[in-house]
Amino acid sequence: xxxxxxxxxxxxxxxxxxxxxxxxxxxxxxxxxxxxxxxxxxxxxxxxxxxxxxxxxxxxxxxxxxxxxxxxxxxxxxxxxxxxxxxxxxxxxxxxxxxxxxxxxxxxxxxxxxxxxxxxxxxxxxxxxxxxxxxxxxxxxxxxxxxxxxxxxxxxxxxxxxxxxxxxxxxxxxxxxxxxxxxxxxxxxxxxxxxxxxxxxxxxxxxxxxxxxxxxxxxxxxxxxxxxxxxxxxxxxxxxxxxxxxxxxxxxxxxxxxxxxxxxxxxxxxxxxxxxxxxxxxxxxxxxxxxxxxxxxxxxxxxxxxxxxxxxxxxxxxxxxxxxxxxxxxxxxxxxxxxxxxxxxxxxxxxxxxxxxxxxxxxxxxxxxxxxxxxxxxxxxxxxxxxxxxxxxxxxxxxxxxxxxxxxxxxxxxxxxxxxxxxxxxxxxxxxxxxxxxxxxxxxxxxxxxxxxxxxxx
Numbered sequence: 141x142x143x144x145x146x147x148x149x150x151x152x153x154x155x156x157x158x159x160x161x162x163x164x165x166x167x168x169x170x171x172x173x174x175x176x177x178x179x180x181x182x183x184x185x186x187x188x189x190x191x192x193x194x195x196x197x198x199x200x201x202x203x204x205x206x207x208x209x210x211x212x213x214x215x216x217x218x219x220x221x222x223x224x225x226x227x228x229x230x231x232x233x234x235x236x237x238x239x240x241x242x243x244x245x246x247x248x249x250x251x252x253x254x255x256x257x258x259x260x261x262x263x264x265x266x267x268x269x270x271x272x273x274x275x276x277x278x279x280x281x282x283x284x285x286x287x288x289x290x291x292x293x294x295x296x297x298x299x300x301x302x303x304x305x306x307x308x309x310x311x312x313x314x315x316x317x318x319x320x321x322x323x324x325x326x327x328x329x330x331x332x333x334x335x336x337x338x339x340x341x342x343x344x345x346x347x348x349x350x351x352x353x354x355x356x357x358x359x360x361x362x363x364x365x366x367x368x369x370x371x372x373x374x375x376x377x378x379x380x381x382x383x384x385x386x387x388x389x390x391x392x393x394x395x396x397x398x399x400x401x402x403x404x405x406x407x408x409x410x411x412x413x414x415x416x417x418x419x420x421x422x423x424x425x426x427x428x429x430x431x432x433x434x435x436x437x438x439x440x441x442x443x444x445x446x447x448x449x450x451x452x453x454x455x456x457x458x459x460x461x462x463x464x465x466x467x468x469x470x471x472x473x474x475x476x477x478x479x480x481x482x483x484x485x486x487x488x489x490x491x492x493x494x495x496x497x498x499x500x501x502x503x504x505x506x507x508x509x510x511x512x513x514x515x516x517x518x519x520x521x522x523x524x525x526x527x528x529x530x531x532x533x534x535x536x537x538x539x540x541x542x543x544x545x546x547x548x549x550x551x552x553x554x555x556x557x558x559x560x561x562x563x564x565x566x567x568x569x570x571x572x573x574x575x576x577x578x579x580x581x582x583x584x585x586x587x588x589x590x591x592x593x594x595x596x597x598x
Contacts, residue, residue: 142220142242142291143203143270144212144280146328150174150205161342164201166223170215173223179231182346199268200227208282209245209329217287218302221294224267234266241288242269242281248329250279267292278330343442344579347414348421352590353506386487386595388500390416391425391508392517393595394531395487397479400523407573408521408529410580413591415439416507417584426513429537443580444572450535450562457559461551464559465492468518468534468548471561476532480520484532486597488518492549500593501546507591509547512540516548529568536561 143164145153150169154176157163163176164183177183183201204220206212227233239255258274271279283291295303385396389409396405419425419435433450440447455467465488473481494501508516519533540557544550552559581588 141199141201141268141270141273142281142283143201143278144206144208144282145203146207146280146330147205148207148326153203153205161340164203166201167203167205168216168219168223169205170213170219173219179227198231199273200231200233204281206281207326207328208280209248210326212281212283212287217290218294221291222296222300222302224291225294225296232265235292236266237268237288237292238264238266239268239272241285242271242283243279244284244287245282245329250330251282252279254279280330340442340576341579344414344576344583347418347439347583349414349417349583349587350420352587386483386490386597388491388504388593388595389413390591391504391515392416392519393484393487393491393504395480395483395520397477397483397520397522400521400529404523404527404529404570405521407568407570407577408531409592410577410584410588411440411443411445411568411573412517412519413588414443414580414584417591425507425515426510426537429515432515433535440566443576444569445531446567446569447564450564452535452537452560452562455559455561457552457554461553463549463551464536464538465548467559468536468561471536471563472518472520472532472534475563475565476520477522480522480532483597484518484520487520487595488548490595490597492546496545500595503591503593505545505547511543514538514540514547527570529570531566531568532563533566534561534563 145156145167147153147156150167150172153167154174157167157176165175165177165179167174167176179200183199202220202223204212205216224233228235238260239257243251243254245251254269254271256272256274256276261268261272261274269279269281269283270276271281297303385400385405387394387405387409390413392412394408394412396408400408415436418439419432422435423432425432430452433452437447437449455462457467469481469485469488472484476484491501491504496502504516508514515537517533517535519531521529521531523529536559538547538557538559540547540552542556
């Protein structure tokens with residue numbers, strides 16, 4: 141997949157990639173070929189709209205130093221062709237332009253009329269310009285007919301030297317990119333070239349989320365309702381809220397102390413939900429639990445939570461019986477405030493009083509356990525006078541010899557289950573998250589409410 145950097149140096153391009161987390165697989169100049177990402181992994185240089193894979197759809201991405209509207213440096217283009225011959229041999233890429241060759245600029249501007257056929261994109265291998273990628277707006281690389289032909293036809297000897305015949309005729313019309321008249325630096329005529337989701341926006345956008353389970357569609361807080369548009373500011377100080385509140389959020393039970401505002405609750409619920417679902421998109425929640433928690437913490441950190449990796453220890457119950465809810469509370473007691481502990485105790489008591497058919501217990505059991513394994517979190521959130529949010533969060537997972545519903549309240553024998561526990565205090569940088577809120581809502585789309593169920597307290 142061919143890009144142009146819309147700049148004149150590889151160093152400038154790579155600095156932009158680093159700051160924007162938008163690396164391609166390769167950057168190619170007249171003198172060097174730089175590799176940033178293994179070709180077996182997805183790059184991050186394409187827009188990634190809902191409904192179609194771009195970065196992750198086996199697209200090996202090359203950024204050629206230069207501008208779409210200017211002639212390409214012949215030596216740089218020879219390096220692109222040299223790299224393409226290796227990619228073709230390594231990955232079985234056909235030497236064709238399935239959507240037709242890229243279109244050159246017209247009077248230095250976007251020529252328009254680009255073929256971005258999604259069916260061709262997902263079904264046919266070959267060479268594509270950025271101008272051919274569905275859901276994208278950029279029109280690079282702007283190859284001329286000679287440049288497109290050269291990229292596909294150039295051959296090299298065993299030492300990597302260009303075999304000029306019959307390519308001499310193609311090289312002759314290509315001239316080195318010229319600076320504008322007056323000696324100034326060349327400037328891109330692609331005004332939206334830097335308006336690709338980058339940094340944390342791209343990070344959130346590219347997270348893989350498993351779909352909502354159809355069996356539980358009716359268990360959500362408001363089925364079919366999209367997450368509401370969030371306010372652009374966070375209220376300082378305590379805001380009006382019900383005295384006690386708790387919700388099941390995927391495989392977590394989250395409680396809120398009096399004073400946590402509705403916007404703050406939503407921020408906590410959505411950020412924790414995204415972390416869980418993204419972790420499940422990357423790792424199996426029950427068979428790859430430690431790796432799952434690494435991804436979970438990574439997502440939370442990128443959304444503004446101050447946290448660290450969980451240090452799990454085995455719960456010591458050498459004899460007798462124990463209940464996981466009671467064991468979990470003992471762990472959380474060490475890090476929770478009195479108010480956090482009180483509301484969490486009431487939340488657990490409310491959950492334990494529900495029947496097996498209640499939506500909250502069904503949601504929690506479905507996402508937090510499977511067969512003889514489980515992975516769940518219990519948390520309590522409190523707002524300080526300056527509006528900061530802190531959460532006392534316990535993380536737990538287990539392996540058992542038997543499958544049980546309502547596993548949290550079952551009396552387990554010491555030899556029936558292995559139970560691992562961890563806990564930590566976490567703080568949300570609310571100003572930082574406010575800048576990510578729209579990205580989180582866009583990522584969760586209409587599914588968010590289908591993973592949340594109210595739990596009545598008191």
